Amino acid sequence: MGTNEKRIALLGWSLQAIEAADKLNKPFVVVGPPDYQEFADKNEITFVPWKFERINEKSDELYRQLDSLNVKTAVPIYEETVEWAGALNARLMNDPRIFNRSLLLRDKGLMKRKAQMAGIRVGVFEEAYSKEDVHRFLKRVNEALIKIDGDLNDPIHVKPLNKAGAVGHRMITESREIDEMEDQEFPCLMESHLDGQEFSCEAFIHDGKVQFLNITEYVQLGHSNFVPASPSLEEWRPMIKDEIEKLVDAFEIKYGVIHPEYFISADGKLHFGEVAARVPGGHIFELIEKAYGFSAFQAQILCSDPDTTEEELRAFFPEEVTSAIGYAASLMVYPKVNVIEKLNVPEKLKNDPYFEKHDMFIPVNSKVAERVGFGNHYGTIFFFGDDSERIRSLLKEYQEYDFYL
Amino acid sequence: MSGTIELYKQKFENALHALEQAKPFAKSMYQTNVFQTAIDLAANEQGLHFLYEQASRFDGAGVFNGGPWEDPSKMQPPLVGGSLKLKGVNSIVELLSELRILAIAKGDYDHEAISPEEARSFLNEVLALNLDLLFPPETEEARLDTGEHIERAQRLFRFLGDELSFNAIAGKIVSEIDRLAVQRPIMTNRIEKMIQMARHMMEADIDENQKSALAGYTRALTFPSPLSREYQSLRDYRIKLKDLASEDLKKEAEAFAESMISTGLVSPHHAVFVRFINRAEADLLTIALELDETGTAGYNANRELVRDLIQISIWPETRQSIYGLGRMLNRGVLTQDHLLPSIRRLFELNIHPDVKKALMKPEFEQNGMTANGVLLAGTISVLGQPLGVGQGLNPTCQSARAISLWSQHGTGQLLEYIARAARDNDIDITFEGETIHSSSVEGGVADEIHQELDSVSVVLVPHLDKIYNEMMKKTLLRGEDGHKWVNPEFYGEWIPKGFSNVIDPLTLGVKNYGSFVRLFYATHHPDFNEGYELIYPNPVGIFITNVHGKLLGLHAVSIQRIEKDQAGEYRIYFYNPNNDSGQNWGQGIEPSVQGNGEAEGESSLPFQEFVSRMYAFHYNPYEQGELFLVDDSLVEEAEQLAKDSWGKDYTWL
Secondary structure: OOOOOOEEEEEOOOHHHHHHHHHHOOOEEEEEOHHHHHHHHHOOOOEEEOOOOOOOOOHHHHHHHHHHOOEEEEEEOOHHHHHHHHHHHHHHOOOOHHHHHHHHOOOHHHHHHHHHHOOOOEOOEEEEOOHHHHHHHHHHHHHHOOOOOOOOOOOEEEEEOOOOOOOOOEEEOOHHHHHOOOHHHOOEEEEEOOOOEEEEEEEEEEOOEEEEEEEEEEEEOOOEEEEOOOHHHHOOHHHHHHHHHHHHHHOOOOOEEEEEEEEEOOOOOEEEEEEEOOOOOOOHHHHHHHHHOOOHHHHHHHHHOOOOOHHHHHHHOOOOOOOOOOEEEEEEEOOOOOEOOOEOOOHHHHOOOOEEEEOOOOOOOOEOOOOOOOOOOOEEEEEEEOOHHHHHHHHHHHHOOOOEO | OHHHHHHHHHHHHHHHHHHHHOOHHHHHHHHHHHHHHHHHHOOOHHHHHHHHHHHHHHHHHOOOOOOOOOOHHHOOHHHHHHHHOOOOOHHHHHHHHHHHHHHHHOOOOOOOOOOHHHHHHHHHHHHHHOHHHHOOOOOHHHHHOOOHHHHHHHHHHHHHHHHOOHHHHHHHHHHHHHHHHOOOOOOOHHHHHHHHHHHHHHHOOOOHHHHHHHHHHHHHHOOOOHHHHHOOOHHHHHHHHOOOOHHHHHHHHHHHHHHHHHHOOOOHHHHHHHHHHHHHOHHHHHHHOOOOHHHHHHHHHOHHHHHHHHHHHOOHHHOHHHHHHHHHHHOOHHHOOOHHHHHHHOOOOOOOHHHHHHHOOHHHHHOOOOHHHHHHHHHHHHHHOHHHOOOOOOOOHHHHHHHHHHHHHOHHHHHHHHHHHHHHOOOEEEEOOEEEEHHHOOOOOOOOOOOOOOHHHHHHHHHHHHHHHHHHHHOHHHOOOOHHHHHHHHHOOOOOOEEEEOEOOOOOOEOOHHHHHHHHHHHHOOOOOOOOOOOOOEEEEEEEEOOOOOEEEEEEEEEEEEEEOOOOOEEEEEEOOOOOOOOOOOOOOOOEOOOOOOOOOEEEEEHHHHHOOEEEEEEOOOOOOOHHHOOHHHHHHHHHHHHOOHHHHOOEO
């Protein structure tokens, strides 16, 4: 590595991202929690310790440290580092608006409003500052749906304004569920419920153009998904691509990866859920690598770097859908018991040709932590195979299975 | 099935290959899949064998990177069984580590830090310590308790057993039993368990010496006499005894005594026999209890008391107290007239209901024993084997040390405490003029007392522990180690008032280590202390270190005596309340329990080696030599040993 070459800064500690950056053979630096300093030193990883969760007025210090390390661009790995990347890149690239754009991605209320203003189809939404707001929203949404007394309510969703994915997500049908909410959950975003096929996209953007668009099909939100999407969903790709481009333009995204979520309703309309600009959850990057053979982490880094050339990108990305060698799926497993006594992985699963691997062990602490929202999964099962329908039925079958006894 | 195993082999190979390719920082991401695929392979013999064939690649690939298994030279045999029996990921990592060490032992893999001999000896010890995995007990309970990981561990041990020589394992077991038994602990359950387990070894092809040693131990626990071998049920045996001629009874007595003296273990038949002759032919007791001249004299002067003691307290369940009874008589305890009423008092003492509950087990009651009998049996053992008192699994070395000391030098006081605690469920000790009642104090050093203890400890330790803890609390703010004041009042007037500790209580660093060593030499080493002998055991604090000299924790032992061994070298003979003194402390410091003039229950180390592990001791300031006469080289040597071991964990001021 030439010492004069400008570096990439990875914001957040992720061994997968570090490995990908290392293999790219481009100089990089990792900004992460101070706990990792020793490990980084031992393994000769250039490291800047930083506490992202502390909002402080010393962000300038971080900028100066990175600048002195010859950093040209910052790549956010986790939700919590997105606005840090915005702030840093605004300074590094001399464009203050980059920071403001990143804030759009960190406030779901702002994000929805921006999408709506750009003519993107969204559900009904509002910010809530108290339980009264939620009661009123539930009532008004159902009034709008012409429900009369005795009809079952249509659910609404509430979620934190700035948390990743399903963290803190609640689905509310009855007013007593509102009373279970705690004061610190406010303010939050409320949305009407949308039925339909749910999926996410991972769009790698360079110079404002979509370089590669992956569609991840959700079998059940928070539990199972696979890459690429099945042919019946891929049919919608042209329309999805248009929507993505609309989103990229509206949010003025120039470099990096975005991970929006959409629904296709029964009438064939695309509804925007939300969008993030970081590594998606659900092991999606791993699935992309398994299906397409390229490292999505490397793709993110390359697309985040304005200096990456057209040729490099063309050489890096394969053709969408057709170049996939199969369907890669992940099933996230949550214990259904309070105390884990035994691990029960059936031979039938292990001998299934579509079964790839799993990472379940009996945890050291056998008491299962209480789940908040979708909570953290305890293990993941990976599948790989040629037939998306078979993949879907395996995911459904084993989602019901009790792996932890 | 074979198709499946081929698939598993392929998946493991892929996982191991991916791990090999990964950079050191990324290893942890690839280890999981190696462990998962290894679990599938280790589920049968064929797969386990395949894993073994790959074992030489494990270290290089980084299978153990970043975990406690990384450096095989730091592995400790006693920890292996525990991790194999855990349900989580550790059990498979442990299994892979054993396969790696087996590969070293068999010369299939060269490791720079461990020789094949060391690897072999490590595995032999692992097997010897985990005979329950090598020979799974065939009880219903054990069956219910198994899980996939236990079966896997058993499969590993069968594999290791096949690959290693049973002979070497048997040798380890015998030396382990020897080492424990020679210390003559009161509680023999651990020894008995090992002997039970080792019985399976006798069917394997092992050396005659090992076989006969194991047979001897097995006999000692079961049928050591001619008649007991013939009539193995206690009932038949007892009925047959009645018909035995005098000379045959004598033979029985001799056989029992011989077995008991050579092993320290007592068979249930011995108890039946002693109860029988106690009434029918009491003269044989001198043989059955192996009494010497003092013992015989004590017995003859107190025949009625001994008869009652046996009648009330000696049963098959309390058989070990026969050994204690013989030793107690030989120590001349019953020749001290003032003790007799204190012992007799225990016969009919009204025992507090809570204490009764702690003492009694269901089988005791079924067989007609009383709480007084159980307590007496324990008292006999403690008075007969003062150095056999053990702390069990409790962090109560202080209390065990106190009971041992009183049994030797404060018998009257000990008997008083036993009576007080058993009857009133309370004892009191005065500290600096203030009386501390155990019953009005909350909390001791131990949160909870494990009950696998002799019955005197069962009764006393909860009280002593609380009082000791309370005394220490009262010294907390004095800016000096509280033991200085607590020990003389807790143990009694046997403890000299001078006290020295290497740890500076304010900075927690090591201060004036040189003068600490000099002072110990000048007060304890016969060449430097003006010839003052040690009169009573000296409670000292030591750093316990592991085989690599790494500090494990603080511990309390008592110096019993300081004398020259047969080679003319001064040794410190000490009592260790953990009843397992022969541990390896690193730097070549390995306390011995026999062969260097140790009495039953004593361990010993050369003077200098012991000094290097000490952190506190008491001394008599009126009986000390000149510090400056102690050779500088002795001080420097101790300091070097200290700095290279436990001293690494401290700042040296």
